[in-house]
Amino acid sequence: MQKRELARAYIPRQPYVRLFPLREALMRGTIFPNLYMPYREKDR
Amino acid sequence: MDRQRCELMRELQEVSFALVELNLFLDNNPTNQQALADYNMFARKYEELKKMYESLYGPLTNFGYAPSKYPWQWVNEPWPWE
Numbered sequence: 001m002q003k004r005e006l007a008r009a010y011i012p013r014q015p016y017v018r019l020f021p022l023r024e025a026l027m028r029g030t031i032f033p034n035l036y037m038p039y040r041e042k043d044r
Numbered sequence: 045m046d047r048q049r050c051e052l053m054r055e056l057q058e059v060s061f062a063l064v065e066l067n068l069f070l071d072n073n074p075t076n077q078q079a080l081a082d083y084n085m086f087a088r089k090y091e092e093l094k095k096m097y098e099s100l101y102g103p104l105t106n107f108g109y110a111p112s113k114y115p116w117q118w119v120n121e122p123w124p125w126e
Contacts, residue, residue, distance in 0.1 A: 013073075014069070014073070016069070016073070016076050016078055019062070019082065022055075022056055022058040022059065022061070022062055022086070024081070025058070025061060025062060026057065026058050026061050029126050030065065031061070031062050031065040031066070032065065042118070
């Protein structure tokens with residue numbers, strides 16, 4: 001992170017890898033496995 | 045609402061969610077051919093499910109998509125959200 005400037009937003013390209021099965025996607029809130037990052041209970 | 049009707053509604057919701065997701069991805073990656081192919085596949089699937097639902101249970105929206113059978117169907121209950 002040292003080379004990052006303050007207050008710059010960045011968004012890496014999202015690779016198109018695979019999709020969740022549709023029913024699972026609706027339950028998880030995204031169809032993209034690489035965007036699925038739920039908060040864990042212990043992080044709260 | 046009977047089970048088959050609920051199941052069909054659920055499938056419609058799943059496919060439309062997939063379409064929203066791919067819609068957003070394609071906004072950022074408009075030349076991704078695999079994503080586009082998947083989008084088009086889901087769009088056809090959605091059309092198919094919508095026709096099936098509407099022919100069995102009546103219109104899903106108030107206008108623009110499905111012609112009405114006689115008599116006028118928009119006065120019939122239950123609506124998809126009921």
